Amino acid sequence: xxxxxxxxxxxxxxxxxxxxxxxxxxxxxxxxxxxxxxxxxxxxxxxxxxxxxxxxxxxxxxxxxxxxxxxxxxxxxxxxxxxxxxxxxxxxxxxxxxxxxxxxxxxxxxxx
Amino acid sequence: xxxxxxxxxxxxxxxxxxxxxxxxxxxxxxxxxxxxxxxxxxxxxxxxxxxxxxxxxxxxxxxxxxxxxxxxxxxxxxxxxxxxxxxxxxxxxxxxxxxxxxxxxxxxxxxx
Numbered sequence: 239x240x241x242x243x244x245x246x247x248x249x250x251x252x253x254x255x256x257x258x259x260x261x262x263x264x265x266x267x268x269x270x271x272x273x274x275x276x277x278x279x280x281x282x283x284x285x286x287x288x289x290x291x292x293x294x295x296x297x298x299x300x301x302x303x304x305x306x307x308x309x310x311x312x313x314x315x316x317x318x319x320x321x322x323x324x325x326x327x328x329x330x331x332x333x334x335x336x337x338x339x340x341x342x343x344x345x346x347x348x349x350x
Numbered sequence: 351x352x353x354x355x356x357x358x359x360x361x362x363x364x365x366x367x368x369x370x371x372x373x374x375x376x377x378x379x380x381x382x383x384x385x386x387x388x389x390x391x392x393x394x395x396x397x398x399x400x401x402x403x404x405x406x407x408x409x410x411x412x413x414x415x416x417x418x419x420x421x422x423x424x425x426x427x428x429x430x431x432x433x434x435x436x437x438x439x440x441x442x443x444x445x446x447x448x449x450x451x452x453x454x455x456x457x458x459x460x461x462x
Contacts, residue, residue: 242393271449280356280439280452281394294449329393338384339450341393 242342244330250348251320258316259345263332270313271331271339272305274298281329281341287313317347325349352377352444356453364461369430371456373440374422382443383416383423384450389436397438398425427458435460 243262251257263270269288273281284303285295289310299305302321307313317324327346331339353376363369375383384399400407400414400423407414411430416423427434437457441450 269448273450278455280354280441280455281450283449283451286448294447296449336382336448338396338399340396341386343393 242330242332242340244328244342244345246345247343248346248348250350252350253320253322255320256316256318257320257347258314259328259330259347260312260314261330261332261342262312263330264334264340267332267334267340268310269333269335269339270307271333272313272315273329273331273341275327275329275344276325284315320347320349322349352380352442352447352451354440354442354451354453356440356456358456359454360457360459362459362461363430365430365432367430369425369427369434369458371425371438371440371458372422373424373442373453374420375442375451376421377442377444378418378421379446380421380442380444383414384441384443385414385425386439386441386452387436388439388455394439430458430460432460432462434458 245260271286272284275281287307302318305315327344329344331341333339356373381402386394388394413426437455440453
């Protein structure tokens with residue numbers, strides 16, 4: 239078990255483009271979370287899945303953001319029509335039920 | 351929703367001294383309070399957590415205390431070492447929600 243894996247580690251894109259990130263949780267973990275972290279701030283919760291069901295979404299998750307976890311294993315987070323304010327580190331975490339959440343290394347998104 | 355305040359934002363202590371970081375939360379239904387350590391460019395790592403049915407928890411040099419009445423919890427690190435230098439985040443999980451709400455972080459600096 240190598241922990242939570244995220245891909246890519248760094249994404250640079252032009253404003254207005256769409257981007258997609260992938261997260262592979264720890265294999266037996268049924269819960270998967272997405273957070274966003276900007277410089278000098280703590281992570282901010284975006285959304286979470288229990289198995290394949292998306293159970294909670296933050297008001298931070300605008301309609302340009304969509305997340306999926308189709309088979310209850312890996313998850314993708316897509317941002318459409320990226321804006322400058324989307325530049326951040328996108329962190330994924332997973333847990334087994336209500337056990338502690340373990341984070342991945344994140345995907346750093348830079349919008350040109 | 352939940353709101354977590356963390357103080358201080360920066361804490362400098364002499365090696366071997368103790369460090370205390372304090373957090374307050376707003377949702378009286380919050381029931382789980384983890385602490386994460388994040389080194390520069392790395393993932394947040396869980397160092398200790400406490401649930402609302404416990405007042406104190408200790409793991410070697412690290413301890414966390416929880417006062418539910420006052421809605422605050424604190425991280426105590428004793429006999430600090432250079433490798434304790436990092437940013438520490440407190441977080442709370444509110445009743446009825448599974449996403450964590452994080453504080454803004456404390457940059458702990460251990461002076462040799």
